[in-house]
Amino acid sequence: MKVLEVRGLKTGYRPKGGAENVLLENFNLTAEEGELIALIGANGAGKSTLLRVLAGLQEPRSGAAEWFGKSLPKIPVNQRPRYAASLFRNFAKADGMSVYDLVALGRHPYTGMFGRLRDEDREAVEHAMTLTGISDFRARQAATLSDGEFQKAMLAKLLAQDAPLMILDEPATHLDLPAAVDLLRLLNRLSADHGKTVIFSTHNIAPVFKLVRKIILLDGRGNYASGTPEQLSEHHLMCSFLRTDKVRVENGNLIYNFDNK
Amino acid sequence: MRIRFAAIALLAGLLFFLSIFLGSVYVSPAEVWQSLTGGEAPLLSQKIVTAVRLPRALTAALGGGGLAVAGLLMQTLFRNPLAGPSVLGLSSGASLAVAVTAMGGTGLVFGYYTQTIAAVIGSTAVLLIILAVARRFADVTVVLIVGLMLSFFTSAVVGLLQSVADESSLKAFVYWGFGSFAGVGTAQMPVFAGPVIAGILLSALLIKPLNALLPGEMHAKSMGVNTGRLRLAVMGITGMVTGVVTAFCGPVAFIGLAAPHFARMTFGSVNHGIILPASLGIGAVLGLLCDLIARRPFADTGIPLNTVCAFMGAPVVIYLIFAGRRKKWLI
Numbered sequence: 010m011k012v013l014e015v016r017g018l019k020t021g022y023r024p025k026g027g028a029e030n031v032l033l034e035n036f037n038l039t040a041e042e043g044e045l046i047a048l049i050g051a052n053g054a055g056k057s058t059l060l061r062v063l064a065g066l067q068e069p070r071s072g073a074a075e076w077f078g079k080s081l082p083k084i085p086v087n088q089r090p091r092y093a094a095s096l097f098r099n100f101a102k103a104d105g106m107s108v109y110d111l112v113a114l115g116r117h118p119y120t121g122m123f124g125r126l127r128d129e130d131r132e133a134v135e136h137a138m139t140l141t142g143i144s145d146f147r148a149r150q151a152a153t154l155s156d157g158e159f160q161k162a163m164l165a166k167l168l169a170q171d172a173p174l175m176i177l178d179e180p181a182t183h184l185d186l187p188a189a190v191d192l193l194r195l196l197n198r199l200s201a202d203h204g205k206t207v208i209f210s211t212h213n214i215a216p217v218f219k220l221v222r223k224i225i226l227l228d229g230r231g232n233y234a235s236g237t238p239e240q241l242s243e244h245h246l247m248c249s250f251l252r253t254d255k256v257r258v259e260n261g262n263l264i265y266n267f268d269n270k
Numbered sequence: 271m272r273i274r275f276a277a278i279a280l281l282a283g284l285l286f287f288l289s290i291f292l293g294s295v296y297v298s299p300a301e302v303w304q305s306l307t308g309g310e311a312p313l314l315s316q317k318i319v320t321a322v323r324l325p326r327a328l329t330a331a332l333g334g335g336g337l338a339v340a341g342l343l344m345q346t347l348f349r350n351p352l353a354g355p356s357v358l359g360l361s362s363g364a365s366l367a368v369a370v371t372a373m374g375g376t377g378l379v380f381g382y383y384t385q386t387i388a389a390v391i392g393s394t395a396v397l398l399i400i401l402a403v404a405r406r407f408a409d410v411t412v413v414l415i416v417g418l419m420l421s422f423f424t425s426a427v428v429g430l431l432q433s434v435a436d437e438s439s440l441k442a443f444v445y446w447g448f449g450s451f452a453g454v455g456t457a458q459m460p461v462f463a464g465p466v467i468a469g470i471l472l473s474a475l476l477i478k479p480l481n482a483l484l485p486g487e488m489h490a491k492s493m494g495v496n497t498g499r500l501r502l503a504v505m506g507i508t509g510m511v512t513g514v515v516t517a518f519c520g521p522v523a524f525i526g527l528a529a530p531h532f533a534r535m536t537f538g539s540v541n542h543g544i545i546l547p548a549s550l551g552i553g554a555v556l557g558l559l560c561d562l563i564a565r566r567p568f569a570d571t572g573i574p575l576n577t578v579c580a581f582m583g584a585p586v587v588i589y590l591i592f593a594g595r596r597k598k599w600l601i
Contacts, residue, residue, distance in 0.1 A: 064492065066488070066491055066492060086494050086495075086496055087494040087495075087496070088494065089494050090492070090493050090494045094492075095492045096492075097488050097489075097492065103484050103485040103486075103540075104540070105484075105534060105539070105540035106484060106485075106540055106541075107539075110539070110540075110541055111485065114481060114482060114484075114485070114489075114493070117478055117481075117482060117493050118493070118494070120478070122475070122477075122478070123474070123477050123478070123543050124477055124478045124481060124541075124543055125543065163485075
């Protein structure tokens with residue numbers, strides 16, 4: 010089933026009185042059920058912008074995203090959290106909230122008018138905390154967590170939301186390398202075993218090339234490349250992104266010469 | 271949690287009855303009880319209880335509770351522990367309007383209703399300005415700063431009016447500024463209680479979106495909250511409740527600011543499902559308590575309500591904010 014589809018998408022911005030700055034043009038993407046897609050590219054290449062558009066949180070310059078075959082503008086805003094859960098980085102640290110309360114926010118789309126949790130909601134919260142390994146922090150104040158722990162709590166919130174489409178903007182930020190790889194494995198498991206469609210952006214390209222089968226690279230000037238790690242390694246955008254003249258993949262390991270220029 | 275809610279309810283109930291049973295005129299408890307239950311009691315006692323003390327206690331409880339709810343909504347919306355009904359400039363707008371009618375030589379007969387209507391117009395006018403600013407600027411800090419500046423501006427105009435006012439109207443205005451829960455009689459009660467209760471009930475509908483707002487506006491949007499509409503709803507409720515309470519009771523200070531902090535501290539939570547009713551209850555307790563102290567039931571003369579509120583409120587708010595920063599239960 011097509012979970013997410015975009016055709017001819019254009020993103021960018023126009024500074025007041027300035028010329029239009031196109032980040033991405035003629036972008037097409039179809040994401041099937043259970044697919045895991047990594048989004049990579051330099052800082053400012055428009056990864057977050059694209060993810061916000063896909064999550065329905067920002068209007069594209071042209072084109073439109075479809076969720077489950079339905080054009081996004083036709084899905085009422087208050088129903089969207091049941092279809093897609095998204096995690097962006099500019100959130101406040103939720104002072105005063107316990108970790109449990111924070112994760113429980115993910116159950117909002119399913120609770121009644123006053124947000125009271127039922128047994129199944131509590132189960133989903135427990136499950137999400139177990140998956141992300143934060144069960145021991147449940148009673149701690151979210152504001153006292155380290156950045157990495159807080160990131161895991163937000164991730165657990167996203168899992169508790171239990172939406173078929175998950176959109177994550179740099180979920181591995183603040184995580185140590187093993188934790189970042191664990192996260193990638195978790196996303197892999199969510200897509201493979203639970204049929205979630207997961208799209209995330211990251212700067213950690215080495216583990217992505219090893220563990221993810223579909224990668225999209227943005228260059229921030231309107232172009233993009235998409236494909237398997239092997240296909241991408243042969244694309245000229247990959248060389249210019251890494252500022253090198255040769256990229257290859259060997260046994261899933263990304264190999265390139267970074268002092269070439 | 272239930273025990274703490276029960277304790278707040280008990281305390282509010284106790285203070286409510288205390289303020290009905292106590293007063294500068296002695297009415298025996300038996301007579302009070304008979305007046306309340308419609309039994310046989312001397313006419314004077316009956317009048318004192320049902321026409322003076324009961325409406326006053328109701329006003330204190332509702333006014334305190336309403337201001338507390340307004341304060342909580344604003345603290346969450348502005349992500350600022352110092353936001354409160356008086357900070358947005360609503361009470362200042364009301365003050366200015368009252369000052370104009372009282373001292374501006376408008377030729378209006380200075381009376382109870384002129385004052386009330388003027389206060390409502392004043393706070394509504396400020397609310398409209400704030401709403402216009404909120405529409406143009408997504409940033410809530412801008413709105414907060416504009417509100418603060420508006421209150422500086424209005425107090426400057428009030429100061430100007432005071433400097434030229436004659437003695438009797440100056441006195442009347444100063445008395446209004448003292449604040450009092452005594453101004454709502456049985457006849458005015460529906461006009462006072464209606465909007466305040468409506469505001470409190472409407473705010474219960476905002477529990478979920480306000481919770482979603484706690485980790486930031488982006489999070490709220492990703493949870494399907496229409497943040498623009500939420501902002502309008504909070505402003506509308508806050509403006510209505512503050513406007514009406516200020517009109518009838520004067521610019522009551524500190525209760526709206528302090529009660530939500532008390533609620534967070536008492537319950538160790540920022541979940542609005544808990545602290546909205548808690549703020550309401552604690553606001554009612556504070557309103558009744560401040561009023562009881564201000565009336566000094568065992569003395570002949572009272573002291574201004576706002577004096578009591580500030581004496582109790584200012585140190586408490588400082589303590590709450592220090593403690594809250596340490597324990598991280600603050601917004």
